[in-house]
Amino acid sequence: MEDILEILDQLPFSKKKTVLATIIHVEGSAYKREGSCMLIAEDGTQIGMLSAGCLEEDVSWRAKEVLEKDEATVITYDLRDETDLAWGQGSGCNGILSILLQPVNERINEQLMRIKTLLDEGESILHIKRFSKDFKLISEWYCPTNGEPFGDEAFIWNPPEKFPEKDGLFYTDELNHLYIHIYRPRPRLIVFGAGEDAKPLVNIAAEVGFSVTVCDWRPALCNQMNFPNAKCFEIGFPHELGNKLSFTNNDFVILMTHHFQRDKELLSFLKQKDLNYLGVLGPRKRTARLLEEKEVPDCxxxxxxxxxHARGAEEIAISIVAEMIQVLREGEKNERKQDYWNLSCRRSE
Structure with a gap:
């Protein structure tokens, strides 16, 4: 998921001076792509990663210089050389990375905390950085899905005629370069069923960035002690949970109560919801019986x-999370154009 999410969770507790490092451009292949970021404290501690470990030490040294000068800078690493003298000691990533280092001053800290609030509320945010021709940072601007844009008032945004094919793509006009990225909130996973096999699923999903809600009619199972990485809990029988929960088309839902009648009740109302992902544990024939249909819908x-060929709860959990990530990434790719224009056109009005 977004590196910025982990950074925003921990930044309020940091009392040290910090530098935010962001990959703003990649040529060729690289371990991480545009939008990936890392927070470096003045004592060298780090949150996040920019590579497989080959750049972090040097970036940390560069961050000290940025703190001393109190000025943002762009540095470039060429990872194409496979000799031991190259960056990454022969990693051969075959890419060139441009990384922006910014001292997190009071203004940037306020902006980051505002971004955190919006992401926690489920908002997506269009983020644009404007650079001069020699890649000096000039201004930044943020536009949430709902609410007022914020950032540098002097920035005038004229959306390019051609839509960028990926987040972080540089768009160059006659005067400057633009870095474009859309921050997205954590996707929500709702797990129905608090059995033992739900524990690794909740843990792995939370680890990779999902905000997990666990639902069950048994309070002795559905609690923080059994699921320390879950964010929310809902206790109730299927007809009660239907009234307690609201669903969006960004939600991921897994049905795994191991109780046929409960699953049947839950599936009867879940199939009517517009969800990003609806998965049912168990054989396809059982799902068809739950639906009282001959075939299971493709949705x-x-x-x-x-x-x-997973075996055991842990491997099954891995297979489920992998499938959800695939659906998530494909959805982001398909929705990027719509999100981009919906957000950017609000600024140009």
């Missing part, structure tokens, strides 16, 4: 998870 993932 329902059954059996849930990628076919990796």
């Amino acid at each position: 329902i993932f059954s059996p849930v998870g990628m076919n990796i």
Whole structure:
């Protein structure tokens, strides 16, 4: 998920001076792509990664210079050389990375905390940085899905005629370069069923960035002690949960109560929701019986998870999370154009 999410969670507790490092451009292949970021404190501690470990030490040294000068700078690493004298000691990533280092002053800290609030509320945010021809940072601007844009008032945004094919793509006009990125909130995973096999699923999903809600009618199972990485809990029988929960087309839902009648009740109302992902644990024939249909609709993932011949709860959890990530990435790719124009056109009005 977004590196910025982990950084925003921990930044309020940092009392040290920090530098935000962001990959703003990649030529060729690289371990991480545009938009990836890392926070470096003045004592060298880091949150996030920009590479497989080959750049972090040097970036940390450069961050000290940025703090001393109190000035943002762009540095470039060429990872194409496979000799031991090259960056990454022969990693051969075959890419060139441009990384922006920014001292997190009071103004930037306020902006980051505002971004955190918006992401926690489920907002997407269009982020644009404007650079001069020699890549000096001039201004920044943010536009949330709802609410007022914020950032540098002097920035005038004229959307390019051609839509950028990926986040972080540089768009160059006669006067400057633009870095464009859309921050997206954590996707929500709702797990129905608080059995033992739900524990690794919740843990792995939370680890990779999902905000997890666990639902069950048994409070002795559905609690923080059993699921320390879950964000929310909902206790109730299927007819009660239907009234407690609201769903969006960005939600991921897994049905795994191991109780046929409960699953049937839950699936009867879940199939009517506009969800990003609906998965049902168990054989496809069982899902068809739950639906009282001969065939399972394509909108329902059954059996849930990628076919990796998984054995045991942990491997099944991995297969499910992998499938959800695939759906998430494909959805982001398909929605990027719509999100981009919906957000950017608000500024140009």
